[in-house]
Amino acid sequence: MADITVELEAPEAYDLRRTMAASRMGKYDPTLRLENGAMALALGTPEGAASLAVEQRGRKLTVHGFGEGAPWLVPHASKLLGLEDKPETFEPDRGVVRKLWRQYPGIYLPTFPRIVHRVVQVTLLQLVTWQEACSSWGKLVRKLGAPVPGPVALRLPPDPRTLASTPDYALVALGVRPKQARTIRRVAKYASRIEEAASASTGSTGAETFAQRLAAIHGIGPWTIAYVQGTALGAGDALLLGDYNLPNTIAYLLAGEERASEERMVELPRALSRTPLSCDTSCVDARCDGPETRASTGALMRRLAIIIAVLAVTSATSSVQDSSTHVNASRVDWDPQPNLPDVMKEVVRWKTLVGTDTIPQQDFSFGELELAPRAIYPGHLHPSPGMYDLLEGRVESTVGDETFIAALDTPPNTMHHMVKHARTVWAWWAPGRGGSVMATRYRLTEPLPEQSGKARFPDAPGAPHAY
Numbered sequence: 001m002a003d004i005t006v007e008l009e010a011p012e013a014y015d016l017r018r019t020m021a022a023s024r025m026g027k028y029d030p031t032l033r034l035e036n037g038a039m040a041l042a043l044g045t046p047e048g049a050a051s052l053a054v055e056q057r058g059r060k061l062t063v064h065g066f067g068e069g070a071p072w073l074v075p076h077a078s079k080l081l082g083l084e085d086k087p088e089t090f091e092p093d094r095g096v097v098r099k100l101w102r103q104y105p106g107i108y109l110p111t112f113p114r115i116v117h118r119v120v121q122v123t124l125l126q127l128v129t130w131q132e133a134c135s136s137w138g139k140l141v142r143k144l145g146a147p148v149p150g151p152v153a154l155r156l157p158p159d160p161r162t163l164a165s166t167p168d169y170a171l172v173a174l175g176v177r178p179k180q181a182r183t184i185r186r187v188a189k190y191a192s193r194i195e196e197a198a199s200a201s202t203g204s205t206g207a208e209t210f211a212q213r214l215a216a217i218h219g220i221g222p223w224t225i226a227y228v229q230g231t232a233l234g235a236g237d238a239l240l241l242g243d244y245n246l247p248n249t250i251a252y253l254l255a256g257e258e259r260a261s262e263e264r265m266v267e268l269p270r271a272l273s274r275t276p277l278s279c280d281t282s283c284v285d286a287r288c289d290g291p292e293t294r295a296s297t298g299a300l301m302r303r304l305a306i307i308i309a310v311l312a313v314t315s316a317t318s319s320v321q322d323s324s325t326h327v328n329a330s331r332v333d334w335d336p337q338p339n340l341p342d343v344m345k346e347v348v349r350w351k352t353l354v355g356t357d358t359i360p361q362q363d364f365s366f367g368e369l370e371l372a373p374r375a376i377y378p379g380h381l382h383p384s385p386g387m388y389d390l391l392e393g394r395v396e397s398t399v400g401d402e403t404f405i406a407a408l409d410t411p412p413n414t415m416h417h418m419v420k421h422a423r424t425v426w427a428w429w430a431p432g433r434g435g436s437v438m439a440t441r442y443r444l445t446e447p448l449p450e451q452s453g454k455a456r457f458p459d460a461p462g463a464p465h466a467y
Contacts, residue, residue, distance in 0.1 A: 003150075004065040004074045010083060015106030016056040019082045022231045023110060025121055026134030030141040030155045041080075042148035042156045043114055045069030051150040052077065066150025073113065082108030085234055097254065111234035115198040116191045117157035118232040119214070122224050123183050124176065136175040143174055160191035183219030190217060201233055239266065 010016075017034050024032045033040045039054040048068030054077070055062045061081065065074040078084055085108040092098040112118060120140075124133040144158035144166065164185055171181035187194065193213060201210040207229065214220045214228070223242035230238035240246055241262055251260030254268050 003067065003070040006063050006065075006074055006077065008061040008063060008078055008081070008083060010056070010059050010061050010081075011106075011108075012059060013105040014056075014059065014083070014108060015104070016054065016061070016081070018104065018106055019108045020110060023112070023118075025124075025137040026130070028138060029134070030138055030145065031117070031157050033152070033154065040152040040154055042145075042152070042154040043069070043073060043112075043117070044156055044159060045072045045114060047072040049146065049149055049156050051148040051152050051154060052080075053150070053152055054081065064150075066152070067148070076113035079111040079234070080113060082110040082234070084111065085109045085236070087236075090236070109230070109234045109236055110232065112232045113199075114195060115228065115232055116160055116187065116194055118228055119187050119194060119220070119224070120157070120163070120184050122227045122231075123180055123187065123219070125227070126180060126183075126219075126224065128177065132175070136180075139174040140171070140176065160188040163188035164191075179219065183217070186217050186219065198233065201229075207233075207235065 016039055017036060020032070020034055020039055024034060031042045037056045039052070041052045041054075043050055043052075046069075050065060050067040050069030050073040052073065053064040053066070061083075063074060063077045063081075065071075065077075073080075087105075087108060090101070092101050121133070121137055124136050124140075128136075140158055141155050144162050145155040146159075148154045148156050166185070168178060168181045168185065171184065172178055176184065190213075197206075197210040197213040200206045210229070210233070211225050214225050215222075221242060223240060226235075226238040226240045229235035230240065247260040247262050247265040248258070250265050250268065251257040257264070260268075
């Protein structure tokens with residue numbers, strides 16, 4: 001039975017799942033669970049442990065609070081769920097961003113009332129893959145977190161006092177890198193000051209104070225600060241600097257440019273927005289005063305949120321069709337890609353491998369997004385059955401002068417480790433016996449490397465791999 005229950009009214013297009021997706025550390029995050037129209041969250045508060053169970057039915061959000069901290073946490077639910085965000089200040093003028101923004105208008109930026117756990121999560125993301133960070137977070141919570149009150153089967157994020165008293169080697173044993181372990185312990189040591197600065201972070205002055213407070217902690221830089229501000233403090237104008245992939249991703253999406261510097265990434269909103277961008281990269285937290293500047297710099301974070309939403313929607317429920325007859329794909333608003341029937345045949349064949357009787361079909365074209373070369377760092381490449389199939393038993397087809405390759409369970413962010421140039425022309429998702437399965441079709445603009453014994457990849461001489 002819930003200790004507290006309140007009902008909130010959401011904007012007409014509000015989408016709970018997409019709004020909170022960027023706050024979750026992977027599908028198996030022990031502290032936050034998302035399902036269609038529902039969310040469960042575990043969080044420590046000044047009054048004690050608490051959990052929230054949120055259900056969305058149309059515009060109505062029913063919030064159930066459990067535990068000693070529920071009377072403190074539930075009044076913050078509106079901000080936490082992004083209901084006080086103002087996305088109407090973002091009006092993309094043209095191109096794919098405008099199409100996506102109109103098709104997925106329900107993305108709002110949440111503001112968490114407690115922030116230290118998010119700083120820890122983002123610290124874990126430093127210089128590692130998303131999968132590695134999620135794995136470390138899961139181990140950390142299961143070992144050092146506590147069971148959450150209420151009926152939700154979650155665990156609380158580790159208490160800062162527990163983290164501060166845990167030796168570095170114990171954190172390293174849970175998959176945390178030594179440098180990150182030291183940073184996490186420093187963050188935990190100053191947790192109360194961080195929370196104090198976060199609670200007063202509204203407005204440019206408060207945001208600057210929060211950024212300065214975090215920047216004073218060794219191991220926390222502009223990238224971590226902006227990531228926390230944008231995903232947990234509702235800062236729509238937090239500019240993510242120092243990211244390896246983001247400048248290229250943003251530049252390609254917004255301007256079709258394969259490569260870009262951070263300066264170019266900052267320049268693009270100025271070129272594409274109605275309002276000039278006056279904030280420069282010297283702003284540690286990339287926040288400036290004035291509604292015009294906020295609207296244009298905020299565009300960058302919202303464009304990034306759109307990208308996240310489009311990638312996340314591959315796991316959404318769609319129409320179910322009998323794959324033995326035909327697949328009636330629901331398509332994002334782009335022109336159809338060629339040779340789709342051939343891919344459908346491959347899907348039907350793969351269906352027998354993954355053990356699905358019906359296929360929830362979601363057919364996406366990313367506008368032939370060209371994947372650029374990426375260096376592979378030691379330990380960053382996590383093999384999957386699909387990658388093994390791709391390397392050892394390729395499914396290739398040639399149409400004219402173009403070569404296509406189909407890969408099982410190999411999304412684009414993994415594929416770019418394996419070929420220098422590939423264009424995603426189609427992607428498919430379905431539930432499998434051990435989890436979800438993604439099948440992706442790529443147009444190759446450069447041949448795959450020859451395989452002999454262990455796999456070798458371009459741009460990564462001597463990098464260790466698990467094959």
